[in-house]
Amino acid sequence: MKHHKIVLPIIVISQFCCTSLWFAGNAVLNDLVANFNLETNALENLTSAVQFGFIIGTLLFALFTIADRFSPSKVFFVCAILGAIFNSYLILENNTFKSLLILRFLTGFFLAGIYPVGMKIATDYYQKGLGKSLGFLVGALVLGTALPHLLKDSMHAFSWKNVLLAISVLASFGGLLLFILVPNGPFRKKGTSLDLAICLNVFKNTSFRKAAFGYFGHMWELYTFWAFVPILLKTYSELHSDVQFNIPLVSFFIIGIGSIACVLASYLAEKFGTQKIAFSTLLLSGICCLVSPFFFIMANETIFILFLLLWGMVVIADSPLFSTLVAQNAPEKDKGTALTIVNCIGFSITIISIQLISNLYHATDSTFIYMLLAIGPVFGLISLRTKKLF
Numbered sequence: 484m485k486h487h488k489i490v491l492p493i494i495v496i497s498q499f500c501c502t503s504l505w506f507a508g509n510a511v512l513n514d515l516v517a518n519f520n521l522e523t524n525a526l527e528n529l530t531s532a533v534q535f536g537f538i539i540g541t542l543l544f545a546l547f548t549i550a551d552r553f554s555p556s557k558v559f560f561v562c563a564i565l566g567a568i569f570n571s572y573l574i575l576e577n578n579t580f581k582s583l584l585i586l587r588f589l590t591g592f593f594l595a596g597i598y599p600v601g602m603k604i605a606t607d608y609y610q611k612g613l614g615k616s617l618g619f620l621v622g623a624l625v626l627g628t629a630l631p632h633l634l635k636d637s638m639h640a641f642s643w644k645n646v647l648l649a650i651s652v653l654a655s656f657g658g659l660l661l662f663i664l665v666p667n668g669p670f671r672k673k674g675t676s677l678d679l680a681i682c683l684n685v686f687k688n689t690s691f692r693k694a695a696f697g698y699f700g701h702m703w704e705l706y707t708f709w710a711f712v713p714i715l716l717k718t719y720s721e722l723h724s725d726v727q728f729n730i731p732l733v734s735f736f737i738i739g740i741g742s743i744a745c746v747l748a749s750y751l752a753e754k755f756g757t758q759k760i761a762f763s764t765l766l767l768s769g770i771c772c773l774v775s776p777f778f779f780i781m782a783n784e785t786i787f788i789l790f791l792l793l794w795g796m797v798v799i800a801d802s803p804l805f806s807t808l809v810a811q812n813a814p815e816k817d818k819g820t821a822l823t824i825v826n827c828i829g830f831s832i833t834i835i836s837i838q839l840i841s842n843l844y845h846a847t848d849s850t851f852i853y854m855l856l857a858i859g860p861v862f863g864l865i866s867l868r869t870k871k872l873f
Contacts, residue, residue: 489664490608490664490665491605491608491609491616491619493660493661493664493665494601494604494605494616494620494661494665495619495620495622495623496623496657496660497559497563497601497657497658497660497661497665498597498598498601498620498623498624498627498657499623499624499626499627499657500563500627500653500654500656500657500658500660501559501563501566501594501597501601501627501653501654501657501658502594502597502598502623502624502627502628503627503630503631503650503653503654504566504567504570504590504594504597504650504651504654505533505591505594505627505628506530506533506628506630506631507570507573507590507631507646507647507650508529508530508533508573508583508587508590509526509529509530509631510630510631510632510634510635510646510647510650511573511635511643511646511647512525512526512529514643515529515573515583515643518643519578519579519580519583521580521583522580525580527837527838527841528584529583529584529587530710530837531834531837531838532584532585532587532588532591533587533588533590533591533594534591534706534830534833534834534837535588535591535834536587536588536589536590536591536592536593536594536595537591537592537594537595537598537826537830538591538827538830538831538834539588539591539592539595540591540592540593540594540595540596541595541599541823541824541826541827541830542824542827543595544595544596544599544600544823545681545682545820545823545824545827546682548681548817548819548820549596549819549823550596550599550600550603550819550820550822550823551603551816551817551818551819551820554667555600555603555604555607555667555819556604556661556662556665556666556667557662558596558600559596559597559600559601559604559658559661559662560658560659560661560662561596561658562593562594562595562596562597562600562658563593563596563597563654563655563657563658563659563661564655564658565589565593566589566590566593566594566597566654567650567651567652567654567655567658568651569586569589569590569593570586570590570647570650570651570654571647571648571651572586573586573587573647574644574647574648595823595826595827597658598624598826599819599822599823599826600819600823601620601661602617602620602806602810602822603818603819603822603823604661604665605617605620606810606818606822607667612753613807613810613811614749614752614753614757614803614804614807615746615749615750615753617749617803617806617807617810618745618746618747618748618749618750618752618803619745619746619749620803621742621745621799621802621803621806622741622742622743622745622746622803623742625738625739625741625742625745625799626739626742628709628738629734629735629738629739629741629742630735632713632731632732632734632735632738633731633732633735633739634646634650635731636729636731636732636735681817681820681821682820682824685813685814685817685820685821685824688812688813690808690812691809691812691813691821692866693866693867694805694808694809694812695805695809695825695828696862696863696866697761697765697801697805697808697863697864697866697867698802698805698806698809698825698829698863699828699829699832699859699862699863700765700859700860700861700862700863700864700866701765701768701801701802701805701829701859701860701863702829702830702832702833702836702859703832703833703835703836703856703858703859703860703862704768704769704772704798704836704856704857704859704860705798705799705802705833706830706833706836706837707833707836707837707840707856708794708795708798708856709738709798710837711840711844711853712734712737712738712791712795713730713731713734714844715791715853716728716730716733716734716791717730718779718850719779719784719787722779722780723782723784726784728784733788736792736795737788737791737792737794737795738795739795740792740795740796741795741796741798741799741800743796744764744795744796744797744799744800745799745800745802745803747800748760748764748800748801748803748804749803749804749807752804752807757804757807757808758804758808758867760800760801760804761801761804761805761808761867762864762867762868764797764800764801764804765801765860765863765864765867766860766864767797768794768797768798768801768860769857769859769860769861769864771790771793771794771797771798772853772854772855772856772857772860773854773857775790775794775850775853775854776849776850776851776853776854778790779850806822809821809822809825810822832859836856836859839855840852840853840855840856843855
């Protein structure tokens with residue numbers, strides 16, 4: 484039992500180290516644009532390439548039930564090393580825009596063996612207190628996501644190549660740490676055969692379906708908000724010419740504060756119920772989407788930043804709660820596959836949302852476009868409101 488106490492911190496550290504690969508390209512984007520003569524829309528395309536790689540990866544991992552048939556720690560380790568290698572290839576001199584897209588796609592592909600597999604390892608260890616452990620886990624993902632913004636602010640003195648190599652070393656370390664210190668969990672049920680029907684069959688369970696639909700609504704809003712945080716700050720500065728933000732640093736705090744919210748929500752869920760807290764946070768983030776245009780008008784940057792910090796908390800706080808509900812309502816032997824296919828669909832939705840808001844942003848000057856992010860929370864709230872899931 485003593486060993487179990489170190490398992491969660493190890494998974495959390497490994498998850499943080501490895502998910503820093505996610506936005507590594509964004510951290511050095513200006514250098515990539517300058518070095519390889521890229522177009523200005525490179526950000527959307529390179530970000531979408533990672534998301535697309537993650538989607539294809541999670542789809543194949545789910546169809547072939549990788550996380551249930553093989554040792555999840557080994558899968559995590561192999562994917563961390565391969566993700567780190569493809570990330571480090573970004574520094575090669577002879578890269579083109581096409582090769583950069585392929586490298587970001589491959590990094591995203593192997594992240595499919597990191598983020599959902601990390602959650603699967605947690606479910607193999609913690610049946611009691613699963614929500615709390617997933618809270619810490621998603622918190623680690625949030626900090627890993629926010630890290631490039633901090634690097635962008637603090638690593639001016641270093642070559643962009645060193646920033647990328649540092650992230651690759653960090654990811655390799657995370658994979659190795661988990662592989663050495665976290666064996667298969669006591670609650671792991673090994674899936675044996677290749678069963679392509681599992682991905683569809685899990686959705687026949689009403690409780691599982693409702694939890695998954697809640698998660699899909701949450702994902703419509705989440706990654707688009709994260710991608711647009713620097714743009715929200717830039718827009719406010721343009722509307723109020725006397726205001727100047729340190730955009731990378733403020734972006735780090737707005738995204739990073741979500742890690743605290745994940746842990747807090749998981750503790751509240753133990754006290755008041757997972758479904759109730761998930762519903763409440765989804766409702767709050769939906770309200771943030773709807774009222775966001777009014778905060779751009781306010782000539783008080785402190786209130787604007789506080790609003791974005793609140794939004795940064797409620798937009799992610801329900802993520803570990805949905806993962807808990809999905810895991811609790813999935814069959815034991817198919818848990819890894821269930822978590823992976825739900826991730827796959829959720830991230831597919833993020834691409835649609837990011838592209839929609841990006842196109843509207845380039846086509847109009849309106850701040851009302853962010854109200855469309857409320858579509859996701861409304862959809863999620865409708866699917867959560869009826870039946871108690873667990």
